[in-house]
Amino acid sequence: MVKGLKPKKNGTPPGGTAARRGELREALLAALERTVVAEGWQALRARDLAREVGCAVGAIYNVFPDLDALVFAAKGRTLDLLDRELADAVGAVAAAGSITSDVATRQLLALADAYLRFAIDHSPLWRMLYEHRAAPGTEVPAWYSDRLSALFAHLDAPLRAIVPDLAEDKRALLGRALFSAVHGIVALGLEERIDTLSHAAIAGQVATIVRACVAGLMARRERDEVVRL
Amino acid sequence: MVKGLKPKKNGTPPGGTAARRGELREALLAALERTVVAEGWQALRARDLAREVGCAVGAIYNVFPDLDALVFAAKGRTLDLLDRELADAVGAVAAAGSITSDVATRQLLALADAYLRFAIDHSPLWRMLYEHRAAPGTEVPAWYSDRLSALFAHLDAPLRAIVPDLAEDKRALLGRALFSAVHGIVALGLEERIDTLSHAAIAGQVATIVRACVAGLMARRERDEVVRL
Numbered sequence: 166m167v168k169g170l171k172p173k174k175n176g177t178p179p180g181g182t183a184a185r186r187g188e189l190r191e192a193l194l195a196a197l198e199r200t201v202v203a204e205g206w207q208a209l210r211a212r213d214l215a216r217e218v219g220c221a222v223g224a225i226y227n228v229f230p231d232l233d234a235l236v237f238a239a240k241g242r243t244l245d246l247l248d249r250e251l252a253d254a255v256g257a258v259a260a261a262g263s264i265t266s267d268v269a270t271r272q273l274l275a276l277a278d279a280y281l282r283f284a285i286d287h288s289p290l291w292r293m294l295y296e297h298r299a300a301p302g303t304e305v306p307a308w309y310s311d312r313l314s315a316l317f318a319h320l321d322a323p324l325r326a327i328v329p330d331l332a333e334d335k336r337a338l339l340g341r342a343l344f345s346a347v348h349g350i351v352a353l354g355l356e357e358r359i360d361t362l363s364h365a366a367i368a369g370q371v372a373t374i375v376r377a378c379v380a381g382l383m384a385r386r387e388r389d390e391v392v393r394l
Numbered sequence: 395m396v397k398g399l400k401p402k403k404n405g406t407p408p409g410g411t412a413a414r415r416g417e418l419r420e421a422l423l424a425a426l427e428r429t430v431v432a433e434g435w436q437a438l439r440a441r442d443l444a445r446e447v448g449c450a451v452g453a454i455y456n457v458f459p460d461l462d463a464l465v466f467a468a469k470g471r472t473l474d475l476l477d478r479e480l481a482d483a484v485g486a487v488a489a490a491g492s493i494t495s496d497v498a499t500r501q502l503l504a505l506a507d508a509y510l511r512f513a514i515d516h517s518p519l520w521r522m523l524y525e526h527r528a529a530p531g532t533e534v535p536a537w538y539s540d541r542l543s544a545l546f547a548h549l550d551a552p553l554r555a556i557v558p559d560l561a562e563d564k565r566a567l568l569g570r571a572l573f574s575a576v577h578g579i580v581a582l583g584l585e586e587r588i589d590t591l592s593h594a595a596i597a598g599q600v601a602t603i604v605r606a607c608v609a610g611l612m613a614r615r616e617r618d619e620v621v622r623l
Contacts, residue, residue, distance in 0.1 A: 295587055296525075313588060341588050342579055342599035349578020350571055358524055359542060359570050370571035372622040374607060380620055381609030391609055393601040 190228045192218045197239050198290065206293035209236065233300055237309050240297065243290045244312045247283050251319045254279035269326035270379045276319055277347045277371045284351050285364060295352070317341060328382050328392070335394040343378060347371055419457045421447045426468050427519065435522035438465065462529055466538050469526065472519045473541045476512050480548045483508035498555035499608045505548055506576045506600045513580050514593060524581070546570060557611050557621070564623040572607060576600055
C-alpha cells in the first residue's frame with residue numbers, strides 16, 4: 166500500500182549527506198504512515214516518530230521544517246496513490262477517440278466508485294487528507310494544492326463530453342462540486358454520521374446522485390435552468 | 395443565536411435540587427457554546443467549563459455522565475436551531491395543498507441554501523456537529539440519532555413530489571444522499587480544502603448540483619437508469 170523503509174544495501178551506510186537525508190525522509194514518512202494506519206493521524210508526535218526511526222527529534226527538522234510539513238509530504242503520497250487509482254478507473258472504461266456521453270457517464274461513475282473504494286481501503290490515510298489542516302497562520306504548500314488540483318483533471322474529459330458548451334472555468338467549478346458531493350456521501354456514510362449504512366448502500370447513493378446529475382446536466386432544454394455557476 | 399445563562403431571579407438562590415440542576419445544566423451548555431464559538435470544540439476541557447460556570451469539576455458529573463454527554467446535549471441544541479432554520483426555509487416557499495414539482499424544487503433549493511447559510515453563520519457549532527465523535531466504545535445517544543433523522547423530514551415532502559413512485563425506504567436513502575452531497579460541497583468549500591471560493595461560488599455549486607439532481611430524477615424516461623438505491 167505505501168512504501169516502507171528501504172533496506173540498506175549490503176549493510177553498508179549510505180554514501181553522501183543527500184542520500185542519508187533521503188533515507189531519513191523515507192523512513193519518517195513510512196513511520197508516519199504506520200502510525201496513522203494503526204492509531205489515526207491525531208496520534209502523531211514528533212518524539213514517537215523519532216524513536217521509531219531511531220533518530221534524535223532534532224534530526225527530523227533537518228529534513229522537514231516542522232511536523233506539518235512532514236504530514237503534508239505524507240498527504241502528497243496519499244494523493245499520488247489516489248491519483249493512480251482514479252487513473253486506473255477512468256482507463257478501465259474503454260474509449261477510442263473522442264468519448265460519447267455514455268462513456269463519459271461510465272467514467273464518472275467509475276471515478277466515484279474508485280473514490281469510495283479508496284476511502285474504504287485506506288480509511289486512516291484518507292481521513293488524514295481532509296481532517297488534517299495546516300497550523301493557524303501557515304499556508305497550504307503550493308505543490309500540495311497543485312497535486313490536489315491535478316486529481317480533478319480526471320473529471321475534465323468526461324464533463325466536457327456531457328456539457329460541451331460550458332466554459333472551462335465553469336466546468337472546473339462543476340467538477341469540484343461533483344467531487345465534493347460524492348465526497349460528502351462517502352464521508353458521512355462511512356463515518357456513520359447519519360445512519361449505519363452498508364458499503365453497498367453508500368455505493369448506491371453515490372451512483373444515484375452521479376447518474377441524476379449527469380441526466381440533469383444532459384437534459385439540453387433545461388441546461389440554463391440547471392447550471393448556476 | 396444560542397441562549398445564554400438565565401439570570402437568577404432577584405438574586406435569590408433557586409428553590410429545589412431539580413431547579414439547581416437545571417440551572418447548572420443550562421450554565422454549562424452556555425459556557426460550552428461560548429468556548430466553541432471563541433476557540434472551537436477541540437478546546438473544550440471540563441476544568442475550564444467548571445471554572446467559567448463557578449462550580450467544582452465534579453459537579454458537572456451530577457448533571458452529565460461525562461463530557462461527551464455534555465457535548466451531545468449542545469449538539470442537540472444546535473440541531474434544534476438548524477431544524478428551525480430549515481423549517482423556515484421550506485415554509486417560505488408558498489405551497490397550498492399538494493405541492494407541484496416546481497414548488498418542490500424551490501423547497502429543495504431553499505433547504506440547501508439554508509444549510510449553507512447556517513454553516514456560514516454558525517461555523518464553529520456547525521463544525522462541532524460533524525467533527526465531534528463519541529469516545530471509542532460509546533454509542534451515539536438514541537435521542538440524538540432521532541433528532542438528526544427528524545431533520546430529513548424536511549426533504550420528504552418535496553422528494554415525494556419529485557419521485558412519487560419511489561418506495562419510502564428508497565426515498566429516505568435518496569434524501570440522505572442529497573443532504574450529504576450538499577454537505578460535502580458546503581464543507582469542502584467553506585474549509586477551503588480544494589480552492590478558496592467565495593460564498594456566492596459555493597452557493598452556485600450547491601444550486602447546480604441540486605438542480606441537476608432534480609432534473610435528472612424527473613426525467614421520467616431515465617428514472618430506472620438513475621435510481622440505484
